[in-house]
Amino acid sequence: MLPRHINIILLSATVPNTIEFADWIGRTKQKKIRVTGTTKRPVPLEHCLFYSGELYKICEGETFIPLGLKAAKDAYKKKNSSATSGGTGSYSGSSTVQDGARGQKREPFNRGKQNKHSGPQNFGNYTGTGWGNQSNGGGQNSWGSRRTTWLMLIDKLSKKSLLPAVIFGFSKNQCDKSADSISGTDLTSSSEKSEIRLFCDKAFSRLKGSDRNLPQVVRVQSLLCRGIGVHHAGLLPIVKEVVEMLFCRGVIKVLFSTETFAMGVNAPARTVVFDTLRKFDGKEFRPVLPGEYTQMAGRAGRRGLDKIGTVIVMCRDEIPGERDLEHVITGTPTKLESQFRLTYIMILHLLRVEELKVEDMLKRSFAEFHSQKKLPEQQQLLLRKLAQPKKTIECIKGEPAIEEYYEMRAEAEAHSEQISKAVMQTSVAQKFLTPGRVVVVKSQSAQDHLLGVVLKSSSANNKQYIVLLLKPDVPSMTQSPSDRSNLQDKKGADFDQGYVLPPKSKRGLEEDYRISAGPRKGSGIINITLPHHGAAAGVTFEVREAENTEFLCICNSKIKLDLPGLLEFVSNAAFSHTVQQLLKLKSNGNKYPPALDPKGMDVILSFGMLIFGGNLAAFLPFDSFLELQMKLGHLKLKDMDLVTAYDKWTHLLQKMSQNKCHECIKLEEHIKLAKEIKKYKEEVNALQFELSNEALLQMPEFQGRIDILKEIGYIDEDLVVQIKGRVACEMNSGEELICTECLFENQLDDLEPEEAVALMSAFVFQQKNTSEPSLTSKLSQAKQRLYDTAIRLGDLQAEFKLQITPEEYAQENLKFGLVEVVYEWAKGTPFADICELTDVPEGLIVRTIVRLDETCREFKTAAAIMGNSSLYKKMESASNAIKRDIVFAASLYITG
Numbered sequence: 099m100l101p102r103h104i105n106i107i108l109l110s111a112t113v114p115n116t117i118e119f120a121d122w123i124g125r126t127k128q129k130k131i132r133v134t135g136t137t138k139r140p141v142p143l144e145h146c147l148f149y150s151g152e153l154y155k156i157c158e159g160e161t162f163i164p165l166g167l168k169a170a171k172d173a174y175k176k177k178n179s180s181a182t183s184g185g186t187g188s189y190s191g192s193s194t195v196q197d198g199a200r201g202q203k204r205e206p207f208n209r210g211k212q213n214k215h216s217g218p219q220n221f222g223n224y225t226g227t228g229w230g231n232q233s234n235g236g237g238q239n240s241w242g243s244r245r246t247t248w249l250m251l252i253d254k255l256s257k258k259s260l261l262p263a264v265i266f267g268f269s270k271n272q273c274d275k276s277a278d279s280i281s282g283t284d285l286t287s288s289s290e291k292s293e294i295r296l297f298c299d300k301a302f303s304r305l306k307g308s309d310r311n312l313p314q315v316v317r318v319q320s321l322l323c324r325g326i327g328v329h330h331a332g333l334l335p336i337v338k339e340v341v342e343m344l345f346c347r348g349v350i351k352v353l354f355s356t357e358t359f360a361m362g363v364n365a366p367a368r369t370v371v372f373d374t375l376r377k378f379d380g381k382e383f384r385p386v387l388p389g390e391y392t393q394m395a396g397r398a399g400r401r402g403l404d405k406i407g408t409v410i411v412m413c414r415d416e417i418p419g420e421r422d423l424e425h426v427i428t429g430t431p432t433k434l435e436s437q438f439r440l441t442y443i444m445i446l447h448l449l450r451v452e453e454l455k456v457e458d459m460l461k462r463s464f465a466e467f468h469s470q471k472k473l474p475e476q477q478q479l480l481l482r483k484l485a486q487p488k489k490t491i492e493c494i495k496g497e498p499a500i501e502e503y504y505e506m507r508a509e510a511e512a513h514s515e516q517i518s519k520a521v522m523q524t525s526v527a528q529k530f531l532t533p534g535r536v537v538v539v540k541s542q543s544a545q546d547h548l549l550g551v552v553l554k555s556s557s558a559n560n561k562q563y564i565v566l567l568l569k570p571d572v573p574s575m576t577q578s579p580s581d582r583s584n585l586q587d588k589k590g591a592d593f594d595q596g597y598v599l600p601p602k603s604k605r606g607l608e609e610d611y612r613i614s615a616g617p618r619k620g621s622g623i624i625n626i627t628l629p630h631h632g633a634a635a636g637v638t639f640e641v642r643e644a645e646n647t648e649f650l651c652i653c654n655s656k657i658k659l660d661l662p663g664l665l666e667f668v669s670n671a672a673f674s675h676t677v678q679q680l681l682k683l684k685s686n687g688n689k690y691p692p693a694l695d696p697k698g699m700d701v702i703l704s705f706g707m708l709i710f711g712g713n714l715a716a717f718l719p720f721d722s723f724l725e726l727q728m729k730l731g732h733l734k735l736k737d738m739d740l741v742t743a744y745d746k747w748t749h750l751l752q753k754m755s756q757n758k759c760h761e762c763i764k765l766e767e768h769i770k771l772a773k774e775i776k777k778y779k780e781e782v783n784a785l786q787f788e789l790s791n792e793a794l795l796q797m798p799e800f801q802g803r804i805d806i807l808k809e810i811g812y813i814d815e816d817l818v819v820q821i822k823g824r825v826a827c828e829m830n831s832g833e834e835l836i837c838t839e840c841l842f843e844n845q846l847d848d849l850e851p852e853e854a855v856a857l858m859s860a861f862v863f864q865q866k867n868t869s870e871p872s873l874t875s876k877l878s879q880a881k882q883r884l885y886d887t888a889i890r891l892g893d894l895q896a897e898f899k900l901q902i903t904p905e906e907y908a909q910e911n912l913k914f915g916l917v918e919v920v921y922e923w924a925k926g927t928p929f930a931d932i933c934e935l936t937d938v939p940e941g942l943i944v945r946t947i948v949r950l951d952e953t954c955r956e957f958k959t960a961a962a963i964m965g966n967s968s969l970y971k972k973m974e975s976a977s978n979a980i981k982r983d984i985v986f987a988a989s990l991y992i993t994g
Contacts, residue, residue: 105129111396112389112431119434122467141399141407145427148371149413150177151250153258162424167417174417245279247414252283252352255369260408261285261351263369264359266394268377270330270939273354276373277321277328285325285351294322294349301340301990308928309984314940325351329359332939339990360394369408370398375418375426385422389431436465440796442812443834445803446823449813456800457791465795473789480785483778491771503759504772506750513747519647520740530652531555531563534659536683538651538690539567539644547650549680549690551657553641553664554624562643564628564665566673568680569638624665634674635681653691655683802898809894810835825960831953832861833911836888841960845883846969853877855950855976856921857884858957860912862949868915869937877921881914888912916946923947924979947985951977 100107106123113119116133124131137160145157147170154170156163255261267273286294298319302310309315318328318337327341327350344350346365357377359365372394375386399407411418440460448456461470491500521527531537533552541547550567629642641664657679663672683691754760759768787793794800807813812823819827822838829837840846846854857880873881885908892904919932933940954977961969 112392113434114431115433118467119464121471122464125467125471126462139399139407140401141404143395143398143407143409145395145409145411147413147417148251148254148410149173149417151254153254153410156423157427160428162420162428164420167420167423170413171417174413244276244414247412248276248280249283251371251410251412252280252285256285260369262345262348262353262367263351263371264353264355264367264397265371265373266355266357266360267373268356270332270356272373273328273330273356274332277326277354280326280352281321281324283324283326286323286349290325290349291323293347294344297344297347298322298340301336304987304993305336305984308930312930312933312940312984322350325349327353327355329353329355330941331356331358331945332941334940334944334984336984336987336990338941343990357390357394360397366397366400366407368398368400368404369410370395371410371412373412375411375422386426387432388426388429391426392431395427434464436463436467438463438465438796440799440803441834442803442807443827443829445800445807446812446819446827446834449817449823450819450827457794457797460791460794460796460800463796469788469793476785476788480782480789483782483785486778489771489775489778491768491775499757500759500765500768500772501775503754503757504769504776506754506757507769510747510750510754513743513750516743517740517747518650522646522649527652528556528646531646531649533661534656536653536655536657536680536691537565537649538653539565540648540650541570547690549684551659551676551680553659553661556646562645564624564641565644566639566641566664566676566680568677569640621662621666626665626668630668632670632673634670634677637677637681639673639677651690651693653683653693655691657683799900802895802900806895806898806900809898810839810891812838821963825963828956828959828963831949831956832858833888835891836884836911837861837957838960839887839891840884841957841964841966841969843887845880845887846972849876849880851972851975851979852921852924853880854972855924855954855980856917857881858953858976859916859920859946859950860884860914862953863913863916863942863946865915865938865942866913868913871915871918871936873918873921877917881917885912916943919943920947920950920980923985924976926979929984944985947980951981951986954980 108120108123110116116135120131120133123129142159144155144159146153146155147167148154149170150173152173154166154173156166156170252261252263255263265276267276302315302319305315312334314334315337318333318341321328322341322344327345329338329341329345333341341350341353342363342365345353345367353359353367372386372391375391376383377386377390395409398409411423444459445456448454448459460466531552532555535552537550537552539548539550548567548569550565552563552565554564556563626641629640631638631640633639657676659676660669660672663669664676759765762768791797804813804817807823808815810822811820812826813819822842825841826834826838846857849857853874853876856877860881888908888911889904892902892907895902895907896904915938916936919936919938922932922935923929929940933943936943954973958970958973958977961967961973
């Protein structure tokens with residue numbers, strides 16, 4: 099039907115990043131991909147809430163209707179108020195959406211084997227809040243209220259000609275219980291009943307007598323005759339196909355289904371109903387995503403039959419919020435992301451193919467698309483970098499040692515910053531950071547830090563300090579009228595955050611006003627808006643908050659402050675006086691005032707400033723540096739990393755002082771050049787790394803898996819696949835390492851074919867929580883032996899730094915829930931009898947046994963590679979033993 103030049107057509111209603119995805123396919127296949135789309139549905143949708151027997155329209159097309167939601171909430175409030183006042187009319191036993199969801203998760207643990215086939219005769223044994231939890235009483239009212247809700251909905255849909263309807267639930271058991279709760283409802287005419295009976299008789303005639311009377315077959319037939327259907331993974335394949343075909347014929351009026359019906363079956367309906375907007379995704383309960391909602395809601399509206407499709411959200415004990423509803427109905431679906439994962443079998447297959455390397459496969463994944471798309475641009479940038487003339491340093495003292503000196507200095511700065519943060523957070527240093535204390539604060543420029551003064555100390559409520567800092571730029575001496583008006587306007591401004599100074603009786607030394615320059619008394623309110631910028635005495639200044647880690651040096655100077663004038667009244671005179679005092683401290687020619695004397699305190703200052711600019715005596719003479727070191731020796735540093743950093747820092751400073759560049763007159767110029775050269779090399783190295791295979795996201799995991807394959811003998815040092823690797827390449831249905839080790843450890847040799855195939859079911863069975871199987875001693879030993887092998891392999895992978903927990907690895911890849919069932923089936927036990935041995939649904943039993951036949955074929959091929967003829971015959975016998983009756987009944991879609 100397609101033109102010859104079109105090889106592939108991709109269709110999706112829920113992928114938002116279509117251009118990105120199409121671009122990746124085009125680059126991978128070297129084909130031009132054309133993207134077309136529309137926001138208009140052939141059959142438009144309307145979205146409604148169903149509450150207390152009424153429908154409330156909340157969205158039409160893409161337009162949300164708040165009035166409909168408000169009407170539903172008003173009805174909810176009215177009903178609840180009447181129930182509270184009159185004590186009647188409430189759903190006394192009904193469950194909330196959340197309760198139902200919680201029950202869905204608990205149900206598999208509590209469902210007894212004898213109650214797997216629920217029916218209308220026993221629905222009263224289940225509580226509404228537990229979705230299947232057994233109780234001694236009280237559940238009948240709950241399920242009765244749910245039954246009433248379903249009957250009200252179906253009656254409303256029937257009157258409004260909104261049938262057929264698909265009702266989506268997120269639990270197989272929930273679908274069964276809901277269908278059984280309305281088993282008394284009859285929605286079909288006599289002619290439709292006749293059509294259904296004839297179709298079912300013809301479809302099930304291919305089953306042998308005992309299989310035709312399976313509880314599930316009988317129960318579903320009874321529901322179908324009344325126009326009610328159930329569709330989920332727990333159904334037998336032939337039963338599921340019957341339901342699908344009858345629904346497409348239009349004789350099923352209400353279908354209870356899980357979300358899989360919205361994926362692989364082309365069967366639209368007049369109406370779609372959501373039983374809840376929460377689901378369990380295998381890990382946790384969460385809201386339905388917009389993309390999932392769109393996928394399921396898209397089943398509403400049949401082209402050529404309906405003018406509009408209706409989507410209904412069930413509301414029982416609560417009305418969802420407007421934001422949640424609007425997000426799920428009109429929100430953007432989740433972006434399509436790469437799910438590509440490296441596996442051992444993929445690596446082994448690629449190692450056997452010379453034309454394609456594993457690295458090439460990684461590059462082609464959707465996860466690497468953006469980085470690979472940038473490669474041409476990065477290659478050009480690298481060529482331009484390499485073409486630039488290289489800068490060199492001409493040292494007047496001979497062979498330049500500046501690069502070594504620069505490396506030492508950079509490392510010393512890193513250690514200095516680490517020590518600085520630790521020291522400035524000590525209680526001793528905090529004691530000196532009081533109002534009036536002169537400090538040096540970090541600047542963006544490492545060579546020009548800021549001189550300032552502490553205006554307010556930190557407190558229990560606010561860990562930040564308020565500081566006034568002199569800015570390096572010098573503006574004109576006169577202040578502009580706008581600046582003056584700005585300052586005056588701030589005098590009466592309210593500071594919303596309200597830094598309030600406590601009463602004097604409760605203030606510490608740092609918050610006392612006794613250092614204030616004037617007699618003015620303030621209220622303790624801080625009215626200044628931070629950050630505050632101004633100019634005084636010919637320089638600009640800034641008042642802002644600062645962390646204690648920003649302080650580079652605590653100076654030995656302290657000045658008097660007019661704190662009310664600075665913080666409360668924002669006085670120009672107070673700022674001018676403070677700035678002038680700071681400028682006087684620099685008048686002796688020093689860039690910064692000296693640091694606190696190490697003789698006068700236990701720990702004095704942050705170390706960062708000691709090495710900036712290459713001048714170790716920026717604050718202290720180098721002669722007194724050893725004295726400072728001795729003082730710092732009494733710090734009692736308990737953090738081993740900090741002690742190590744301190745030792746490295748002092749060692750580097752000594753080495754720097756011995757370097758010939760240390761006293762060079764061109765030190766600053768050469769340091770700048772060395773920094774530029776280092777930056778250039780780092781940029782080139784970064785570009786070369788981005789262009790290499792090492793930059794691939796999954797490259798570390800690939801290397802780890804390669805090392806593991808070498809360790810266990812699947813490949814040799816030259817990456818040549820060995821016989822164990824060839825066997826692993828055949829294991830597609832189970833975890834390849836566990837399957838291969840099982841074969842090479844001869845774990846199946848002492849087992850009969852029935853026992854071997856039963857044990858192999860652990861490779862393909864997928865359900866986590868099941869009833870505990872009853873095994874023979876021989877099977878129990880084989881089970882433990884296989885589990886120990888998985889634990890050993892998990893330990894090995896964890897040892898090679900793969901993100902694997904041995905127990906989780908074993909439990910994820912080995913599930914022994916159907917070992918007893920498969921063993922009995924292989925021995926010839928009828929299907930109806932093996933279903934009584936477990937709580938696993940019939941459909942999952944059939945799926946597992948069908949996949950197990952594929953596993954037997956893989957093990958036969960592996961046995962041929964190994965040259966193990968006895969294992970080959972055993973797998974052949976095992977395959978024949980399980981290949982019979984209803985499990986391998988032909989599909990209705992194929993045979994008609």
